[in-house]
Amino acid sequence: MVKVDRSYPAPKSLAVEAKKNTGSYSEEDVIAQLKNDFHNKCYICEMNELQDPQVEHLLPHKNGRYPFRKFDWENLFWSCGHCNGVKNREEYEESIINCCIDDPEDSILFRLDSNNVEVLAKSMADRKAVKTAQLVWEIFNIRNTGMRIYKSEMRLKELQKEMNVLYDKLEAYKKSQYQKRY
DSSP states (O other): OOOOOOOSSOOHHHHHHHTSTTOOSOOHHHHHHHHHHTTTBOTTTOOBSOSSEEEEESSOOGGGTOGGGTTOGGGEEEEEHHHHHHHOSGGGTTOSOOTTTSOGGGTEEEEEETTEEEEEESOTTOHHHHHHHHHHHHHHHOOSSHHHHHHHHHHHHHHHHHHHHHHHHHHHHHHHHHHHHO
């Protein structure tokens, strides 16, 4: 999870759809703006070029308890189905970092350790950091069903590929700096 800069103003269809009994928060302008703002990456696992993108609500609107949240631009996020499914539990409803406001990297440590993704809150007193770290850990490591084993392993492989690209670029940079000196 990384910091995301949300664009404004909100898509026009949200105000129109909010007035309808069965309005949709997934109109074309909303999808295009979310996809662009989040660089077509899931805001939780950062998978690129999503095959199953979803408009996810950071804070729940379900059961009519919080109807104003359903069309609130600041509550809509670009997500993959796997992350949305894992996050869709009561324990995460009001308790994860809003990456459009706060930079998760200020509160959470991420580490790839061979075949495990480790995610830890920098402070155990920071409730949102603790819950966000738990959620991201589950996204990459949960293996309680056959499909979740597959999806978690797929995310781990993609993360390993990205890390290899990063390490290659760092190595090339070091080499170029060394060559400049000598």
